[in-house]
Amino acid sequence: xxxxxxxxxxxxxxxxxxxxxxxxxxxxxxxxxxxxxxxxxxxxxxxxxxxxxxxxxxxxxxxxxxxxxxxxxxxxxxxxxxxxxxxxxxxxxxxxxxxxxxxxxxxxxxxxxxxxxxxxxxxxxxxxxxxxxxxxxxxxxxxxxxxxxxxxxxxxxxxxxxxxxxxxxxxxxxxxxxxxxxxxxxxxxxxxxxxxxxxxxxxxxxxxxxxxxxxxxxxxxxxxxxxxxxxxxxxxxxxxxxxxxxxxxxxxxxxxxxxxxxxxxxxxxxxxxxxxxxxxxxxxxxxxxxxxxxxxxxxxxxxxxxxxxxxxxxxxxxxxxxxxxxxxxxxxxxxxxxxxxxxxxxxxxxxxxxxxxxxxxxxxxxxxxxxxxxxxxxxxxxxxxxxxxxxxxxxxxxxxxxxxxxxxxxxxxxxxxxxxxxxxxxxxxxxxxxxxxxxxxxxxxxxxxxxxxxxxxxxxxxxxxxxxxxxxxxxxxxxxxxxxxxxxxxxxxx
Numbered sequence: 001x002x003x004x005x006x007x008x009x010x011x012x013x014x015x016x017x018x019x020x021x022x023x024x025x026x027x028x029x030x031x032x033x034x035x036x037x038x039x040x041x042x043x044x045x046x047x048x049x050x051x052x053x054x055x056x057x058x059x060x061x062x063x064x065x066x067x068x069x070x071x072x073x074x075x076x077x078x079x080x081x082x083x084x085x086x087x088x089x090x091x092x093x094x095x096x097x098x099x100x101x102x103x104x105x106x107x108x109x110x111x112x113x114x115x116x117x118x119x120x121x122x123x124x125x126x127x128x129x130x131x132x133x134x135x136x137x138x139x140x141x142x143x144x145x146x147x148x149x150x151x152x153x154x155x156x157x158x159x160x161x162x163x164x165x166x167x168x169x170x171x172x173x174x175x176x177x178x179x180x181x182x183x184x185x186x187x188x189x190x191x192x193x194x195x196x197x198x199x200x201x202x203x204x205x206x207x208x209x210x211x212x213x214x215x216x217x218x219x220x221x222x223x224x225x226x227x228x229x230x231x232x233x234x235x236x237x238x239x240x241x242x243x244x245x246x247x248x249x250x251x252x253x254x255x256x257x258x259x260x261x262x263x264x265x266x267x268x269x270x271x272x273x274x275x276x277x278x279x280x281x282x283x284x285x286x287x288x289x290x291x292x293x294x295x296x297x298x299x300x301x302x303x304x305x306x307x308x309x310x311x312x313x314x315x316x317x318x319x320x321x322x323x324x325x326x327x328x329x330x331x332x333x334x335x336x337x338x339x340x341x342x343x344x345x346x347x348x349x350x351x352x353x354x355x356x357x358x359x360x361x362x363x364x365x366x367x368x369x370x371x372x373x374x375x376x377x378x379x380x381x382x383x384x385x386x387x388x389x390x391x392x393x394x395x396x397x398x399x400x401x402x403x404x405x406x407x408x409x410x411x412x413x414x415x416x417x418x419x420x421x422x423x424x425x426x427x428x429x430x431x432x433x434x435x436x437x438x439x440x441x442x443x444x445x446x447x448x449x450x451x452x453x454x455x456x457x458x459x460x461x462x463x464x465x466x467x468x469x470x471x472x473x474x475x476x477x478x479x480x481x482x483x484x485x486x487x488x489x490x491x492x493x494x
Contacts, residue, residue, distance in 0.1 A: 015196045018136045022144075024191035025129040026151040028088065031095055031184040032122035033155025034162075036240075037262075038181065039064050039115060041163040041255050042174035043245045046111060048431040049174075051399065053420045056108055058362025060115050061241045066354025067116040069347040071123025076343020079131050080209070085197045087128035092193060094121025095185040103175045118181065119354075126346050131200045131339040134331050138201060138489070142281050142328030146272030149324035153262035153269070155184070156240075160259040202338035205490035215336035216344055222334050226348045228471050229326050231464045232285075233349030235292050236319040238357040239299070239458050243312075246365070246454025249447045252308055261312050265320035272321065280485040281329050284321050286472040292318025293465030300459035318465075323349070332487040361457035369453030370419035373445065378422060381441050382408050385429050392434045400428035423449065 039061060047057050075087055094117055102114030129148065137144040163177045198204075202212055216222055240258065247254030268275075276284055295315025302311045326349075330341050337344075382404040389401040403425040410418045429442040479485045 016198045017195065020191065020195060021132060021197065022136060022148070024188050024195065025125075025132055026148060027184050027191060028091065028125045028129060028188040029148065029151040030155035030158065031181060031188060032125050033152040033262075034159035034184055035095070035099075035118050035122060035181045036064065036152075037156040037159030037255075037258065038163055038177045039118075041160060041244055041258075042177055043242075044248055045174045047245070048427055050107055050111070051403070051424065051428045051431055052108060053362075053366065053424050055359060055362045055366060055420070057245070058359040060108070060111050061362075062354035062358035063112050063115040064119045064122075064354070066351045067119030068123035068126070069349070069351030069354060071120035072127050072343040072347040072350070075124055076127040076131075076346070077209075077212075077340045079127060079339035079343075080200050080203050080212075083197060084128040084132050084200070085192065085195070087124050088188075088192050091121045091124035091128070092185060092189045094118065094124060095181060099178055099181045099185075102178045119350075123346065123350070127339070127343050130327055130331075130342040130346070132197065134342070135198050135201050135204070141331045141487075142276055142325060143273045145328045145331070146269045146276070146321065146324040150266045150269040152323070153265035153320070156262035157259050157266060160255050160262070164253070164255050164259070200339050201335065201490055207336050207338060207490065211336055212338045212340050215334055215338075216341045219334050219337070222330065222337060222341060222344075224471065224475075225326065225330055225334075226344060228285075228468060229345050229349045230352040231468050232288075232319075232322040232326060233353050234357040235296065235461055235464055235468070236322050237349075237353045238361055238461060239296060239315070240319075241353070241358055242361055242365070242454055242457065246451060246457075247308065249454065250303065250451030251447065252305055257308060257312050260309060261316040264313060264316040268317065268320045269324065272324070275321070276325070276328075280476070280479060281325050281332070282472060282476040282479050282485060284325050285329070286469065286476045288318050288321050288325075289465050289468035289472055290318070292322070293462050293469070294318070296458050296465065297462050300455045300462070335488050335490045357461075361454075361460070364457040364460055365450070365453035366420040366423065367453065368456040369423055369446075369449040370417070372449040372452045373417065373422060375417055377445055378417060378426070379408070379411065381429070381438065381445065382425060384438055385425075385442075388435050388438060389429070389432060392432075394432060394434050396428075396432040397434040400425070400432040400434075403428045 043057050043061060046052060046060065079087060098114050098117030098121055101117060102111060105111045105114055130145065133144050133148045134141050159180055162180050166176060240261065243258045244254035247257055279287065292315060295311060295318045298311035299315055302308055327342055327345055330337060330345055334341055385404040386401050386408065389397040392398070407418060407422050407425045410421065423446060426442040426446040430439045433439050
């Protein structure tokens, strides 16, 4: 049965089952978030096994984000014409293909390609499911979008705990962690791919493609929201992408901190109705900007497990409502923008994080980590690596020895250790694991430096929160002067 041409209730005459579609959409979102969690959980392993720089790892993590943006930009406008079920079928194929590509990756290029395909599948899920939720619940969009987006942090919790459990059980292969993506993928495929879908709100109301594009591209509020989305996504997803690797470098179980952050986000999004109705959507965004700035600042300074979890709690409270409330405001205040408006919001948010924020945070981390490397101790470890690993039979040991030799030659020529080659040579020594004592010494030097550099990269995002306070503060005051937050509605045509 194809997609219905009219809206549907829980069990309307069109045969559309709202409850099943909403549940299936949540499972599809779990697939996207499990992908996010597992890629985040394996970043340190990838960096060591494939001898990657922080910037290269940032590009892999970034591909998992800006690929989402490309997918949203291309396919969100097609939700009205192709139908939301067709987009979800394409997402299903993408999740399978991307996960398998990463599992059998041989280096940076195939890791990058697999992450990109997974991200495009993630974008297809949101391109279909955000307008689907809006069409199923037109009277309560912001609250239902928050409850739908419970399952992004909820899936991160599921994926993160599964990855941690695999490590604890001694099944630490990163390929198995990536394979976790396949479980929710197969489940949402079974739930949704044969189910009848409603038409989008725009189709139901007779909004033409031209009207949708004009509303999405020329409305002043839409332009403001797109700029704000670039910043809110950076504040939420940029640090979340780096939390496991940064904290693990400092000796803290970073994946558990990520699980804690996302568990809090899931609980708070589920209870979003009370908060949204009490503060209004623009009030929620203003409070979120203030609190997330404080949380990021704290994360960039604190050390010790208790202090880190405390700062992570503040950060989670700050960012939990950003993404779904931004979508809700656009859908409620600029309803004619339809699926295109929601897609553009996701596109701008993920593209900014993937192409700018994640690589920039990696570059900042490389720079400040290098400044914390003790030159004399590093030189001793590199000299030992050349002698010990240069004669080892392992190809990884040979690679590490050559990397150490190159850094020592550059040091002799320039009088300073090169960045980021020095940290990369230490990673190669750790990854080779040909001499446990030498690997331990390299880790003892590199861990605190990587931890420090990563924390400084968090601090670089704090001023963004200040700009968001100004934007959302102005929106909130404007709503107050107008008598409160108001929702614009589209009337369905016969």
